[in-house]
Amino acid sequence: MPKKIADFLLRNLLRPLLAILAALAIGAFIILLSQQNPLEAYSKMLFGAFGNFYRLAETLERSIPVTIAGLGAAVAFTSGVFNVGIEGSLYLGAFAAFLVGNKLSLPAPIHIPMTLAASMLVGAAWAFPPGYARARYKADETVTTILLNYVAILFTSYLVAIPFKDLTAGTQQTPPIHPTAYLPRFLPPSRVHAGLFLAIAVAIFLYWLLHRTSLGYDIRMTGLNPSFAEYAGVDVPRTMIRAMLISGAIGGLAGAVQVMGILYRFIDGFSPGYGFDGIMVSLLARNHPLGILLAGLFYGALQTGAAYMDRTTAVPKELLTSLVAVIIFFVTAEGLFAFAQSSEAFREKLRRWHILPGKSGKGGGERWDSSQTS
Template identity: 35%
Template sequence: MKNKKLQKILDAILIPVLAILSGLVLMGIMIALTGKPVWESYGVLFSKAFGCEKASNCAIVTTLERATPIILTGLSAVVAFRSGLFSIGQEGQYLMASIAAGWLGYNIHLPNGVHQSVILVACMAVGAAYGFIPGVLKVKLGVNELLSTIVLNSIATLIIEYMVQFPMRADVSTTAHSPIIDETAQLPIFMPGSKWGVGFIIAVVAVILVFIYLWKTKSGYEQRMAGQSKRFALYGGVPSDKAAIRAMIISGALAGLAGAVEVMGVHRRIMTGFSTGLGFDGVTAAILGQTHPFGVFIVAILFAGLKLGAQLGLQLKLGIPRELGATIIGFIILFVAASKFYEGAIDSVRSWFTKSKKVKAKGGGD
């Protein structure tokens, strides 16, 4: 029984792992083409992503900080995908919640602890509301959620730009940004020198809660059944429409949480160009992570690490453009999409193994 479970987990991570390895090999080839030292680049990439040179200045800490919003937007995508909704509205929900966090951070004044909690809840509500829109459109009018969330993402990007430029603009500097939020609105940080803090704890708790929700609760079961087979759900009496709307609300709330954590824990304000695609990173993390909360957790950290390593290591230390990091991620996604390529290879390796085992067993018997 346990063995079977382990086998299943191994099967699930085998393809992403192979894809990442292939992506790294390709990176090596590309670095070799630019004429830079290949082995050294690998070393630099990893030490700047996951290494720990000094106790006070650990790269892994920054990686975890950068992974936090990706974990949350990734979970948001997992909840939607598992319910059969291809919503990529995480970016929009994240931005709308960020506006709310920025605004509430300096416009209301509450005691420490209360202030943060109020903002967290408000941001989840804003994200949920922004997720509710495509959900309702889908269920009531049959609007494709992929299209509606793309449009809503664009709207949110423009709204946050407007808010930063005009109503919430702090001063007349060259780059627009909102005022710094109150100290009572900021999330505590574990280590000075980085922004790694309570946000990460929130993300870890969210990973566990999403797992429990999807696999251990009635509502999660309904969502998964409706997501996997609409006809089956209808046949069994599952209220699919309710499940779909609920999925979009929860998905929105999780993306909203990402916005809250990013504003309260890292930037402390919102500024022009706030949209950096963390929502889309979440979608990627969800796909690479086999649409599983634990998978998302691992992939988000790898992801953040690769980006950081490419930026701090490759670019600053070796002068290799950091875009290479993004390129590798692109390749990895491509390799996952081409997973059939691995399946054939894995199958033949397996059958070779079992055959040789069988032969051995037979030989022993004689």
């Protein structure tokens, strides 16, 4: 058992940590090139993310949609379907939340769940066609979902511009939803809202679903090896479609939470890419639902920290977004940091560096080297 835990820690903590440190080093180099002080930039960033109550609250607030979107992405990724359409589900889910929140008038205990449910339904419906086409016809889901994102964003943009426009507002936005559909804010004066608990609940639910139910087993098998899953009696296309539906539903939820907790209305182009950020969060956590909670918090901290750094130093915040890409590269590259794959490989590396006694070369670590067969 301790070996298993060591493996887990190496794979899931050491690798991301190494990736983050490497990316920050590259970032520091770039900051130096632009004749700024990297230490100052990074310390401002750290302060911006966690420095005081308000900064921390902003980090939490920013983490919520990204984390939920990440959980949505993770379900599809686990089944081997690369759903990049979270952003589309998010937009349409947010709009559905506005519709139910604005058109219906109910007591809050009924109104909130109904609004959330509507967003999930719409989000799932949006993910269905590409999921179906992928599962049944092998139509490349990455391309279809990416392109459908544009369609979803344009469609909501039309809805806000013409049929549902709030004529009293200067910007393209809808009238507000009823207060009975608001998600309660619990850390006044900040805007941190109950969506935080929703994110945690979804993560736990997903963990349970993926690891404790037969559908979850099917999803994981399908992702690991579809031919073997098929052979073992899993209905692979159906599992993929189900994973896509769940993924889209959670994506819709991510949008609804933003409407019900922060905006209280639908605003044209309200998402600065929460869906895409969610994909990055999911990749960072290697699709592990509980890891996504951590990665989502990290991502939120990065965004608020970078925005603060942007305001207080001459280093633009976009640098940090670029570094996220670098981190993703490092975390997902199987051939990099190969020694952080298992305790055998790690010990092997230590032996090579003469930190551990013994001869190198014969250890089990070789199995994990970049020449690993597949």
